[in-house]
């Protein structure tokens with residue numbers, strides 16, 4: 001609570017501007033091949049940590065339309081920030097834990113307020129392919145097993161702080177093992193929700209985007225991310241779902 | 251970063267799906283009229299190995315089925331725990347019992363404490379995906395899906411969310427019985443048993459909380475092959491019970507994801523096997539094969555008291571991986587059928 005109290009006293013000064021780190025971009029072998037198995041990813045910057053409760057509080061204080069009593073249900077269901085004590089008090093949640101129970105619309109508005117945007121799926125997937133020493137660790141069974149472990153742990157009422165997991169090679173923390181994360185184009189992924197559909201049926205169900213043949217079939221952690229995003233609507237809020245933002249490369 | 255683009259094919263498809271949507275609105279209101287007069291029942295859902303009561307109705311109803319998806323840590327064998335993904339907190343999920351011609355309104359709720367999304371595909375459904383597309387739900391969400399049970403039989407249901415083999419390997423399956431319109435012959439005892447294969451880095455009974463092992467699952471190298479989700483779910487105090495002379499009916503299914511069952515009861519002969527869960531039966535069967543995502547109904551009458559042993563007759567599975575269960579039979583001895591004492595050896 002100390003941090004929160006300090007924030008009320010020094011609203012402008014208490015939190016550092018969010019830390020964005022450069023990601024060089026390159027060619028991504030994607031789990032969601034829209035046109036061929038690889039996609040080019042241009043250089044961008046990504047928040048090194050997910051947005052926290054304390055950061056999101058400042059946002060709703062400055063943008064009262066995003067306080068939970070004000071947000072229209074079209075943009076946020078009543079699960080929005082439902083764990084907060086009030087519209088402007090995140091207690092009993094810790095200040096440095098990732099903010100969750102935020103809708104896609106609220107997350108997008110937050111990123112815009114920071115001169116940023118939600119990452120695209122391919123940007124998120126590109127950054128999340130890295131471990132501490134490799135830009136693409138996905139072929140490593142030990143690493144895959146380690147990140148897969150999180151999905152089998154029960155959800156917890158109170159999430160740990162951001163930044164406790166070691167940074168990956170770009171300096172980005174918590175892409176795995178802390179929360180689910182919104183992406184900008186989640187509803188354009190058009191994953192057929194029936195994970196076994198193939199061929200023709202899939203093309204029809206997924207029109208609007210290209211057909212989907214799940215690539216990277218042995219990366220179960222990423223397949224679960226895709227399934228979760230496919231289950232969501234933009235106004236939904238989930239207790240284990242937060243977000244981070246990206247900016248164009250400098 | 252790739253931008254999503256409309257393909258020419260998709261514009262046409264969008265248009266036709268719009269037209270379809272208008273058509274299906276009309277179809278839906280016609281359907282609503284047809285089901286409005288049906289009596290509404292809330293389905294009785296029992297934890298395995300119990301079976302919902304037989305249906306006495308002679309006319310169709312709308313049956314409301316309330317299922318949850320729950321992720322629970324529980325012993326897979328004494329001393330070793332596993333995070334099961336379940337329908338209703340048990341492996342297999344609650345058995346559903348309806349009558350041919352019933353309209354089933356299925357409500358699926360993914361508990362807020364869940365970590366991952368889930369859905370349900372019922373093999374009793376006629377239509378693409380079996381309900382999976384309509385029911386994909388994030389933690390804390392719910393969905394409703396309605397279908398008509400056109401075909402009688404015993405059908406598997408399961409989660410179909412990616413990665414589907416993992417959801418099933420974690421225990422997300424159950425069965426729905428669609429009784430024929432004419433009903434089923436009464437029996438004395440009915441039980442519900444499903445076999446499933448489980449994959450952990452540690453060997454059988456390695457201890458601790460064992461995670462799911464993706465590679466072993468892909469390799470179909472099971473650590474556990476179990477009846478009803480635990481090595482002791484049908485043994486000891488959990489043994490099934492029957493009396494000598496009872497007509498016993500087992501609703502047996504294979505959840506998989508990978509391993510077919512060679513179902514056998516040591517000490518009994520199946521009088522009837524409704525092969526693959528259908529309407530026709532074979533008689534005088536010792537062992538019957540049940541594929542993953544398939545079922546069978548077996549009937550037999552225990553003739554003498556003692557323990558009958560349910561196994562997968564690929565016996566390494568029974569004796570090393572847990573596929574074993576007991577039916578404890580009480581009643582009068584019948585030495586003319588089965589002489590209990592070993593025949594005295596001739597003495598020299």
Ligand SMILES: [Cu+2]
Pocket residue numbers: 335367368369409410411417422
């Ligand atoms: Cu599931």
